[in-house]
Amino acid sequence: MTGVADQMTTDVVIVGGGSAGSLLAARLSENPARSVLLIEAGEEPSDPDIWTPAAWPALQGRAFDWDYLTEPQAGTHGRVHHWARGKVIGGSSCLHAMGYMRGHPEDYQAWVGATGDARWSWEALLPVFGAIEGRPDSSGPMPIYMPDEEVSPLTRAFIETGVSLGLPRLPHHNDGRMVGVTPNALNIRDGRRVTVAEAWLTPEVRARKNLCILTGTRARRLVMDGNRVNRIEGVGPQGPIEIVADQIVLCAGALESPALLMRSGIGPRDVLKAASVDCLIDMPGIGRNLQDHLLGAGNLYATRKPLPASRLQHSESMAYMRAGDFTAAGQPEIVVGCGVAPIVSECFDAPEPGTAYSLLFGVTHPTSRGSLRISGPNLGDRLIIDPAYLQTEHDRAMFRSALEAARTIGHADRLAEWRDRELAPGPLGSKAEIDAFIAKAVITHHHPSGTLRMGKDDHAVVDPDLRLKPLDNLHVVDASVIPSLTAGPIHAAVLAIAESFARTVTSDE
Numbered sequence: 001m002t003g004v005a006d007q008m009t010t011d012v013v014i015v016g017g018g019s020a021g022s023l024l025a026a027r028l029s030e031n032p033a034r035s036v037l038l039i040e041a042g043e044e045p046s047d048p049d050i051w052t053p054a055a056w057p058a059l060q061g062r063a064f065d066w067d068y069l070t071e072p073q074a075g076t077h078g079r080v081h082h083w084a085r086g087k088v089i090g091g092s093s094c095l096h097a098m099g100y101m102r103g104h105p106e107d108y109q110a111w112v113g114a115t116g117d118a119r120w121s122w123e124a125l126l127p128v129f130g131a132i133e134g135r136p137d138s139s140g141p142m143p144i145y146m147p148d149e150e151v152s153p154l155t156r157a158f159i160e161t162g163v164s165l166g167l168p169r170l171p172h173h174n175d176g177r178m179v180g181v182t183p184n185a186l187n188i189r190d191g192r193r194v195t196v197a198e199a200w201l202t203p204e205v206r207a208r209k210n211l212c213i214l215t216g217t218r219a220r221r222l223v224m225d226g227n228r229v230n231r232i233e234g235v236g237p238q239g240p241i242e243i244v245a246d247q248i249v250l251c252a253g254a255l256e257s258p259a260l261l262m263r264s265g266i267g268p269r270d271v272l273k274a275a276s277v278d279c280l281i282d283m284p285g286i287g288r289n290l291q292d293h294l295l296g297a298g299n300l301y302a303t304r305k306p307l308p309a310s311r312l313q314h315s316e317s318m319a320y321m322r323a324g325d326f327t328a329a330g331q332p333e334i335v336v337g338c339g340v341a342p343i344v345s346e347c348f349d350a351p352e353p354g355t356a357y358s359l360l361f362g363v364t365h366p367t368s369r370g371s372l373r374i375s376g377p378n379l380g381d382r383l384i385i386d387p388a389y390l391q392t393e394h395d396r397a398m399f400r401s402a403l404e405a406a407r408t409i410g411h412a413d414r415l416a417e418w419r420d421r422e423l424a425p426g427p428l429g430s431k432a433e434i435d436a437f438i439a440k441a442v443i444t445h446h447h448p449s450g451t452l453r454m455g456k457d458d459h460a461v462v463d464p465d466l467r468l469k470p471l472d473n474l475h476v477v478d479a480s481v482i483p484s485l486t487a488g489p490i491h492a493a494v495l496a497i498a499e500s501f502a503r504t505v506t507s508d509e
Contacts, residue, residue, distance in 0.1 A: 006238075007242045008242070009243075009244045010037040010212070011034045011036065012028055012248075012249060013038075014038045016039075017038050017042070017089045017197070017215075018093070018196070019498070020091075020477050021038060021249075021251035022038075022089065022091070023196060023495060023502070025205075026200035026202075026205045027506070028505060028506075029208050031506070032210050037243065038213045039243070040088075040089050040213070040214070040216075043064070043215045047059070047064065050094045050193060050195070054309065054312065056314075064086060065085065065086065068085060068255060068385055069382075070083060070385045070387055071385060075439060076389050076439050076440075076442055077436075077439040077440045083444060090197035090198070091253070092491075094193075096489070097446075098186045098313055100174070100186060100491060101489050103486030103490075103492065104331045104332060107484070107493075108120055108125060108486075111482075111483055111484070114454065114460070115460075115463075119464070119500065122176065125500065128496045129492065131499055132495050132499055144187070145186045146183060147183050147316070150311040152338075154307060154338065154418055155338050159338075160414050161414035162319045162336075165412065166327035167180050167181045167327075173320070173488065178320045179328070179332050181317060181319040182318075184317055196495070215237075217235070217236040217241065218235050220234050220260075220263065221264045222261070222266070224280065224471070228471060228473045229245075231245075232245070247474075249477055250474065250475070250476045251476075254448040254449045254450065254480040255372060257480045259374050261283075261468075262277065262286060262373065262374045263277060263378075265280035267281075267287060267373075267374075268284045268285075272374075283461060283470070284459065288459075290369065290372050290385070290387055290388075291369060291449050291450040291485050292370075292387050292389075293364075293366065294366070294390070294399075295360045295443055296360060296362060296403060296441040297441055298441030299403065299407060299441075300342060300351070300357075300423040300424040301359070301422055302420040305418070306355075307353075309340070309354065314341045315337050315343070318337045318488065319335065321336075321405065323401035324404075331365075333398060333401070334361070334362065334401055336409055337359070338359065339358035339359065341353055342355070343358040344358065344424070345440060345441050345442065348424060351423070361403050361405065362399075362402055363398040363399055364488070366394075366485070368387070368388045368395050370386045371386050390439065400431070403438060425437045449482040450480065450482050450484070452476050452480035454483055461476075465504065466497075
């Protein structure tokens with residue numbers, strides 16, 4: 001790796017030091033003959049609350065959160081949603097709720113259908129997950145902790161209630177049988193959050209002479225020469241910087257990776273024209289297919305007795321199920337979560353902690369698809385984010401089923417020792433009343449994805465190898481390439497995408 005004050009040359013540059021970027025920086029720099037440069041807009045994590053599991057909701061809006069804003073959403077009572085994304089080494093693994101769920105095998109079969117490539121199947125990814133995960137039977141860098149004694153007594157009652165209604169009691173959510181109920185697996189060790197940067201960018205890795213990490217550095221534009229990226233123009237702590245690399249890997253996430261491409265003149269011609277950017281490569285699929293999970297935060301219950309605070313991260317158990325049937329097996333359609341706190345959207349007033357709890361409810365595979373576009377050519381120009389929440393009848397119907405399932409659990413006899421009364425939603429009559437309540441209750445589950453989806457069709461942005469189709473030396477390795485959501489939190493899937501890509505690179509050497 002060589003460089004002067006305003007220019008650097010490297011074999012591989014990784015744009016974005018979040019979950020995928022941190023993992024890849026460690027994996028690709030294992031070869032001492034390959035120079036690797038990782039650039040990250042944020043700094044190293046320093047806020048002590050990052051490592052306190054129960055503090056995670058309070059991290060949103062701090063200096064290391066991009067804190068994006070969506071457009072007002074017609075499907076959610078006209079609300080603007082805050083999208084927390086990590087602006088820090090380790091990315092959103094420093095912000096999220098630490099839940100780790102691989103997903104369901106059929107989730108990945110959809111990826112195979114989209115790409116025509118079996119490497120994205122559940123079976124092919126099993127050894128990849130095994131290499132990631134630190135468990136009693138595997139020694140990967142990321143600890144997968146299954147809580148026992150730390151689980152709230154309310155959560156134990158929630159799990160027993162689910163079983164009494166017909167849900168299987170699972171050992172965990174990661175063996176392919178997601179339908180059922182169990183405590184959530186968490187990225188926690190010895191009571192502390194473990195970020196991806198801690199897991200992969202260890203002191204030994206950071207000491208490698210062929211790895212350089214630049215913080216406070218943001219890519220502004222990719223400069224192309226034919227079918228290759230010639231250089232990256234960016235801004236660092238000392239001002240403008242140019243990076244010349246043989247290979248470019250975008251790991252900036254489902255929002256910033258497509259935004260960088262669009263600022264570089266790669267994207268939908270009409271979007272670029274409206275943003276005053278010359279269109280160099282017309283790719284209508286860039287910024288489309290935006291997906292996110294929502295959770296209803298409004299099925300609220302007053303307690304009969306004081307509820308101790310969560311010793312974990314408030315949302316301690318998820319019950320995945322088919323809609324309308326607690327006993328049916330297969331790919332989950334809806335989820336109900338046990339919130340050991342009064343978790344509500346901004347449309348409702350939360351009672352005092354210890355006096356109420358929430359049953360969160362959501363849809364595992366929403367069919368609504370939104371979009372992302374830039375508003376101008378500069379880094380300071382805002383992103384126009386429209387997730388198109390609840391725009392399909394499928395999603396609205398599934399949310400009704402999810403609310404019904406939450407209330408069935410909430411009113412069951414097994415929770416009588418904790419339940420004093422239901423505080424919300426209260427009586428709901430017509431379908432319109434139910435939908436109106438859901439529109440006010442839903443909040444983001446923090447899983448934006450899909451904006452540079454991989455696929456074999458003409459409209460897909462990257463191929464199954466994760467290469468941006470028109471360019472030879474640019475790959476995208478982050479949540480933006482996901483063609484369709486997995487059933488639960490997507491962090492495990494993002495890590496699997498990064499590890500799978502790393503294996504492809506190293507196997508070619």
